[in-house]
Amino acid sequence: MLDIKWIRNNTERVQKAAEGKKIPLSVKELLAADERKRQLQQEAEALRNRRNTQTQEIAALATSGDKAGAERMKEEVRELNRHLHGVDGDLAEAEKQFAELMELVPNVVSLDTPEGESDADNVEVRKYGEPPVFDFTARDHVELGELHGLLDIPRGVKTAGSRNYYLKGAGALLHRAVQQLAVDLLLAKSFTLLEVPVMVRPEALANTGFFPLGRDQVYEVAGENKMLAGTSEVPLVSYYAGDIIDVGTPLRLA
Numbered sequence: 539m540l541d542i543k544w545i546r547n548n549t550e551r552v553q554k555a556a557e558g559k560k561i562p563l564s565v566k567e568l569l570a571a572d573e574r575k576r577q578l579q580q581e582a583e584a585l586r587n588r589r590n591t592q593t594q595e596i597a598a599l600a601t602s603g604d605k606a607g608a609e610r611m612k613e614e615v616r617e618l619n620r621h622l623h624g625v626d627g628d629l630a631e632a633e634k635q636f637a638e639l640m641e642l643v644p645n646v647v648s649l650d651t652p653e654g655e656s657d658a659d660n661v662e663v664r665k666y667g668e669p670p671v672f673d674f675t676a677r678d679h680v681e682l683g684e685l686h687g688l689l690d691i692p693r694g695v696k697t698a699g700s701r702n703y704y705l706k707g708a709g710a711l712l713h714r715a716v717q718q719l720a721v722d723l724l725l726a727k728s729f730t731l732l733e734v735p736v737m738v739r740p741e742a743l744a745n746t747g748f749f750p751l752g753r754d755q756v757y758e759v760a761g762e763n764k765m766l767a768g769t770s771e772v773p774l775v776s777y778y779a780g781d782i783i784d785v786g787t788p789l790r791l792a
Contacts, residue, residue, distance in 0.1 A: 540643050542572055548646070555646045558653065561751065563642040571636040578629040585622045589615055641750050683709060721792070729790040734773035737764040742776040 545552050549565045556563040592615050599608040652661045683689040688709030694702040705713050721731060743749045743756065743765060757766040767773055774791050783789070 539640060540646070542640070545569070545643065546572075551646050552643060555644045556642070558647075559644050561642055561644055563639065563644075568636070568639040568643070571632065571639055575629070575632040575636045578625060578632050582622065582625050582629055585618060585625060589618050589622065592618070638750070641744065688712070724790075724792040727790065729792040731792050732774065732777070734767075734770055734777075736767055736773075737762075738767045738772055738776065739763060740765060742772050742779070743767070745779060746772050746775045748772065 540552070545565065546569060549569070553563075553565040556565070592611055596608050596611045596615070599605075599611060652659070654660065677685070680689075680691070684691075686708070687706055690704040690706055694704050697704075725731060737759065740749065740763065743752075748756070748768075756768070759765070777791060778789070
């Protein structure tokens with residue numbers, strides 16, 4: 539999440555980034571919410587300081603025997619508390635609005651990043667080698683998989699809908715082999731291997747940037763406050779959430 543001080547000094551860049559990513563964010567509204575939150579914080583703090591001072595004055599009046607003065611001051615404190623209660627309610631609502639808007643703030647890309655609407659606008663930076671030329675018609679992975687009995691797409695669609703498939707026989711073994719290769723490479727680089735939860739709390743998804751915009755794309759267990767994580771970065775990033783840790787050396791989790 540970007541620092542609000544940085545946002546204040548870079549409003550145009552943040553607004554442009556939001557518009558480029560089709561995020562419904564008004565930076566002007568965000569800054570207004572921030573200003574209102576800070577004003578209410580200052581007002582609440584001033585009221586608390588005044589209440590503390592008057593509480594001390596009540597004790598002094600009581601000690602001096604001025605009971606009438608102490609009672610008048612107590613009534614002032616009661617009225618002040620009622621006022622403070624209202625300000626605290628407004629502050630809680632302002633903080634909630636500010637937090638919701640801050641969650642919409644996107645990361646800002648570098649100034650030299652080319653703009654574009656799709657892959658067609660990608661800029662080629664460099665090119666290595668040349669695509670191979672075959673003396674036969676090349677088959678894609680689906681054709682090769684079906685030819686060798688490695689996968690079954692029709693039954694995957696029948697069971698689970700579009701974009702699903704079964705891996706069969708050598709296809710399933712190949713999948714396991716690729717996973718093991720990835721694990722071996724990571725262990726060789728001193729990563730700690732973790733078996734992670736697949737059901738997580740909403741804050742885990744919020745902390746990794748999947749919420750609030752992606753909430754309608756997540757499967758939720760009704761009444762459990764748990765959601766299905768679609769990628770392991772969600773539980774991995776959450777592993778140290780809220781902890782104070784020593785990062786003198788990199789933390790490598792896989």
